[in-house]
Amino acid sequence: MVRSSSVVPAAFSLFHVAQAVSNGLAITPPMGWNNWNSLACNVSEDLLLSTSKKLIDLGLQDLGYDHVVLDDCWQTPRGDDGYVNADKEKFPRGMKHVSDELHRVGFKFGMYSSAGEMTCARFAGSLDHETKDAENFANWGVDFLKYDNCFHMGRMGTPQISFNRFKVMADALKATGRNIALSLCNWGEDYVHTWGMSIANAWRMSGDIYDSFSRPDALCACDTNNPADPFCIAPGTHCSVLFILNKVAPFADRSIPGGWSDLDMLEVGQGGMSDEEYKAHFALWAALKSPLMLGNDLRIMSPSTLSIVNNPAIIALSQDPHGRSATRVARNTSVPKDEYDIGETHIWSGKLANGDQVVILLNAANEDLEMSASLKEIFTPSGPGGSAPQVKESWEVFDLWADRMSDADAQAILNSEDQALRSEVLKKLNWYNASEVSYKEGLEKGDERLFGKKVGVVEPKGQWDVVVERHSAKVYRFRQVKGDEGDHDEL
Structure with a gap:
């Protein structure tokens, strides 16, 4: 950390405190694409099917992006029959046709509604119509439902009120007999991080993201000095990457296999952030086990965007079978501030399935800084004050961005006119294919494509020092030096 760092100990994760909804879905964080961030109500059958083709052609489906999620604005007014x-202008052959086409090429089909009288775009919502809407979703072959929070008719204000409102849809989906993953989008209201996992596979923990790394906005009105306040006034929209990280920090450990804190859809490639900011955004969403839903228009993707979201060493953090989020072990606000009086640094750390440790040094200050992460800080969740046994061991340090695809290779994939040419480029690069070898299997086998490039060693009781550019993150996988391996029980 910066030399004047103040350490914020991360709380011990209590693995057995809560069990995720037991439907067997979303055992790792869902990955895919959702249209809302880039296209909002501009939806159609052609958009969904052409985007699914892009996911295949660009090699993204083979990296795990297997959901195509249709957001708001797809529906007509509710009919006299209650459905x-x-x-028909947007989806002339109906939703079952879209679903069948997506399933035919190996995708899961996601749709949207709201636990309110209207959706956020003021179309018909599902509140008090859950049974019939769930019947529709099941009949259409839906695999994933994003369930929003607009126009809830005042049915919020306590955890029980919100839980009961959302549970009606959870029960209705279950009653159809089709196993549909439920993703709550209630913006973190009413302590959803304490009950979301009981009825859903994911739950939004903040207001909507927007394409900014750190700029505060009045529409994301929680106190920026206390973003974890559950009683913030207007959590609905325009929340920055940094704001969301600070919001989730006190309960980042609540994610478990089958139930994930959702930090919202990715903004990578939208144009409002720098390349380094997008890299930090993507890596932190992966390490914190948020669902990874691309939010950009894939039809106009840049090579730099492709080379961020197709990095298998970063995605492997998300899909790691241990299924536990990194937590923030240090935060320092005594650093240079920007024009909005925003500036801070973080260290995030988390255990991975094979005994490795993800370590992220985030510089959200207004200038480049020399940062350091001591083993004492990194392993605070296993024992504060340097008491963790891992502190007494040696660790090899691997940079997870070191093998990022070059812009030239990414452009070659984007320029290729057919799938055979794209496959040839990916084969030449020996790019990872999770359809052939799962991340779990690849990690167990030690596939070097998932582990980055070795850049150094931290000796026992030592620290890692590095210059981190303004608004960027260094992302590492720490691996025990052979011969030092121990048996550690931390989560």
Whole structure:
């Protein structure tokens, strides 16, 4: 950390405190694409099917991006029979056709509604119509439901009120007999991090993200000095990457296999952040086990965007079978501030399935800084004050961005006119393919494509020192030096 760092100990994770909803879905954080961030209501059958083709052609499906999620604005007004149907101008062959086409090429189909009288775009919501809407979703072959929070008719204010409102849809989906993953989008209201896992596979923990690394906005009105306050006034929208990280920090450990804190869809490639900011955004969402839903328009993707979201060494953090989020072990706000009086640094750390440790040094200050992460800080969750046994061991340090695809190779994939040419580029690069070898299997086998490039060693009781550029993150996998391996029980 910066020399004047103040350490914030991360609380011990209590693995057995809560069990995720037991539907067997989302055992690792879901990955895919959602149209809302880039296209909002501009939805159609052609958009979904052409985007699914892009996910295949760009090699993204083979990296785990296997959900295609249709957000708001797909529906007509509710009919006299109580059912909502797809807009025939946007979806002339209906939702079952879209679903069948996506399933045919190996995707899961996601749809959207709201636990309110209207959706956020003011179409028909599902509140008090859950049974019929769930029947529709099941009949259409839906695999994933994003369930929003707009126009809830005042049915919020306590955890029990919100839990009961969302549980109606959870029960309705279950009653259809089709196993549909449920993703709550209630913006972190009513302590959803304490009950979301009981009925859903993911739950949003903040207001909507927007394409900014750190800029505060009045529409994301929680106190920026206390973003974890559950009683913030207007959590609905325009929340920066940094704000969301600070919001989730006190309960980052609540994610467990089958139930994940959702930091919202990715903004990578939208244009509002720098390349380094997007790299930090993507890596932290992966390490914190948020669902990884691409939010950009894949039809106009840049090579730099592709080379961020197709990094298998970063995705492997998300899909790690240990299924536990990194937590923040240090935060320092005594650093240079920007024009909005925003500036801080973080260290995030988390155990991985094979005994490795992910370590992220985030510089959200207004200038480049020399940062250091001591083993004492890194392993605070296993024992504060340097008492963790890992502090007495040697650790090899691997940079997880070192093998990022070059812009030239990414451009070659984007320029290729057919799948055979794209496959040839990926084969030449020996790029990881999770459809052939799962991340779990690749990690167990020690596939070097998932482990980055070795850049140094930290000796027992030592620290890692590095210059971190303004608004960027250094992302590492720490691996025990052979011969030092111990048996550690931390989560």
